[in-house]
Each structure stands twice: as structure tokens, then as C-alpha cells.
Amino acid sequence: MSNTRSLKKTLQQGHFAVTAECGPPKGADAEAVLQKAELLRGKVDAINVTDNQTAIVRMCSLASCALLKSAGLEPVLQMVVRDRNRIALQSDILGASALGIENVLCLSGDHQVFGNQPQAVGVFDLDSIQFIQTVGAMRDEGIILGGEPLTKPPDLFIGAAANPFGDPMRFRVVRLAKKIQAGADFIQTQCIYNLGRFEQWISEARDRGLTEKAFILGGVTPLKSAGMAKYMKNRVAGMDVPDDVIKRMETVPKDKQREEGIQICVETIERLKEMPGVSGVHIMAIEWEEAVGEIVQRAGLLPRPEAE
């Protein structure tokens, strides 16, 4: 990726973008970060680095991003508002930009009760939309909350998440509109298994002109097994895994289920590529970074655009 084009440029020039995800280790292990990320080199335009996802303590996203950056990979710094107040968030934004990190994804974060520190205070001083707006004002107006000027504004491509499958359904596009109005340049969605519902959501977004204002990257996660499909359907909030997907996974023998998961993922990407208003794909291969190369290869997304 040292010679791949930046995520921002890739999108702005109309290429179908590819991002993937890399979860930092539960330890101070720099090698572990780099090994995972190395599997993605040349396969994707940028790598999201998660921020203590599912509220489990891991190496911080900012340090992991810095490690990626020094290895010539392009990170997307995920930042959740669960653990830091507005002082810390703004401070980290400045630090990230100073380290040369170019992309940030502003998130609420999984509630602390789901992780390994359920006794923690959930900060939520800002919500994700307020955070997007804050970063936007820092970059575009050179000010922090309250209006004080910065000596040098951060230069960041601002991302947000959207869940087309959460309830209340009719409000989902309104929330997307708010995130884009707040200043999101790109959107990465929750994992898509229900293409029908996703199509409805993106067409509503198109009708409101939102796909013209921000780049939308459809989220996909290859299923490893029928069991994982069922777990996601029943246990992961805001996840929509239709029964026919589960059935499809169940009809293949256990040792072929990973292959089937990749196949479903590739087919989903093929559909997304044809869908007006979708600018790219975000592949969240959970603890399965090895799969990403094969997925992008089979989905016809290689080679990635090179740096100019």
C-alpha cells in the first residue's frame, strides 16, 4: 500500500474503494499489529483500526495507526466517544493529524457493559454526530469547541458509520443525513447480509441527494460458519442476517463453510459494485484478515489504484 492511492483520492476520482479492518492486540505487541496489517498491503486502499471494539481493552487505535503509518500503510483511525470526553477527543484528533494520519472514523462505540470493563463509566460527553461536527470545524474553520482558534488545523478525511438495518427503520436515513450534514465525507455501513433492505436504504439516501454529498462504502463480513451467522443474527444488536443466508451456510458441510462465506461476500460485493450511490466496500473480516486478499481478488477489485 506504500504505493497505493489515498482513500480520499481514490474516492474523489471515482474508483470503487476498498477498506478493511484490523483489530489491535490485547497486549503491547507492535509486531502483532504489523503482521495483521501486512496481510492487507496492496489489497485495500486503507485499513480501519478499531478503538477498543466491543469495549474490550486493547492497544489504542492511535498508536496502532502510527505503527501502520510508519510501515507505509494507510490507516483509518477509529475513535469512539465512549471513553473520552471532548477535551481528550479533540486533543487526540490533533495528535493523529500531527502523526500524519489522514482518515478518522467517528463512532459512538459499543456500550461498556458488553466488554471486559463493565464497571467503567461510559463517557459519551459528545455523541458521534457532535464529534463529526467538532472534527469538521477543527479542520475547516480551524477552531475547537467554544470557538478558540488552532495554530494549525488538522487535515483529516472524516468518516462515520451508518446502520441501514437498525430500528426505527424510517429514521435511519434521517440519521445518515444528520451525519453528512455534520460533516462526514465518507460512510462505512454495518455488515450487509440483507441486500433488499440495504437497497431500499441506499435508494432513500439517493432520493435525498446524500450519495452526492458523501461516499458510501457498504460493509461486508465474510461468515466463517453457520454458527457465526446465527450468532450475529441473534446476539449482535443492529445486525440483520436473513434466514436464507443462514440456510445457505447450513446446507454446506462444516469444512466448506468458510469457502461459502467468502462466496457470499464476493457476491454481495458484486451487487454493491452495480448499485448506484455505493462508492466502495468496507471488508470487516473479523480475526480473519487472510480472507481479504482472496475476496478482493475474486470480486475483481485488484489491482488497487496506484499513487500518482
Added chain:
Amino acid sequence: MITAEQKPMEEIRKMIAPYKRLLVLGCGSCVAECAAGGEKETAMLASALRMAAKMQGEEPYIDEKTIERQCVRDFILQLDEIVGDYDAVLSLGCGAGVQAVSEIFDDIPIIPALNTEFLGQTKDQGLWVENCVGCGDCMLYYFGGVCPLARCSKHLLNGPCGGSQDGRCEVNPDVPCAWQLIIERLEKFDALERLEEIYPPKDWSKRYGLGPRKIVREDQQK
């Protein structure tokens, strides 16, 4: 009202252990409404403590009394004549009550018998729910009378988060998603457009800015 629940008996017994003469003090306000520290609960706790003491072969000196409000000076002063008879007071007031009594009778220990919980409502018999955080700047109008700070698990002012499903909160499916309620309420009043705008970050200085808050009303002072 302020809600509370009684502490475990064991914890209470441990705290009162050093004191021979004990006044169990109830409060007739909020904690009576939530059946934690009213006259009835005070009598029950006092008699349970007496019984427990007797079982240990002790001679308990435990009296009980309930005043109307433990958080109001004029009511607390009703104890002036009797409080000297005791080594300690076991208060079934909320945290505010315990501290108000301590402040006036500052030479004896005032021990809390309750865990104070939240500002809420009696929703049904035996059911109390939290619905206010006392933020000092009420926004209920904007959210159709449902407070996201108190009732959304992530306190989102621009919700709902992605975890709202079938009208339930991801944190606890027993809890309705506050944002689902907000949207339904505003829809009913044809005011859903209130949610199209972005609510700015909350000004918490009204809550935390000057340490513990106070209200000074000169028109109410003598």
C-alpha cells in the same frame, strides 16, 4: 422523587455494631413512596435489628422514629430533644437526608441504611424507573417529553444508535429504546422535524461547573 433501596442486612449490622443505643430514623417523603424508608419500613427494619441482636444474646436498645422530611432543617430539628439519648442514628433517608441530619447533629454518627438510586417515577406497584438526571437545563420539549440523557444508555442527543432493535435498547432488552419513544412521540405531535437539526454538545458546566450545585433565592429568604 428520589428513589432508594435498603442495604443488605449484613452491611447494616456491620455498620451499627459499635453502637449500643440506636435510633432508626425514617423519612416520610420520597423514600416512603418507594417503600424503602417510610414509617412502615422503618418499623420493620428496627424490629428486624432488635430480633437479630437478641439472637446474638444482646440486649438491644433500638428505637424508631419517622419524620416527614430528613432533608429539611425544620423537620430535622424535631429530633433535638431525643437525639442525645443515642450513640448513633441509622437513617432511612436518601443520601441528601443522611447528610442534612449529619450537618445538624454533627456530634453523633448518622449511618445510611439505604442505597440512594435515582430521580424517577412510580410506574406501577413495586416498579420505579429513572427518567431524570437533573442536568440543570431541561430539554424535554425538544425530545417529545422523553429525556435521552436519562433514558438512552449512551445519552445520545442525536440518536438512535445502531443498536436499537424492535424498539428495545441493546444494553438491556427489558428497556425500551428512548430514541424509539422520542420518535414515536414527536411523530404523534407532527413535530418530527425537530430531530432533523443537530443538537449541539450539552453544556455540562451547569451540572458540574462550580462543584456541588446550590440554588439561592433571595425572595424566599427571611
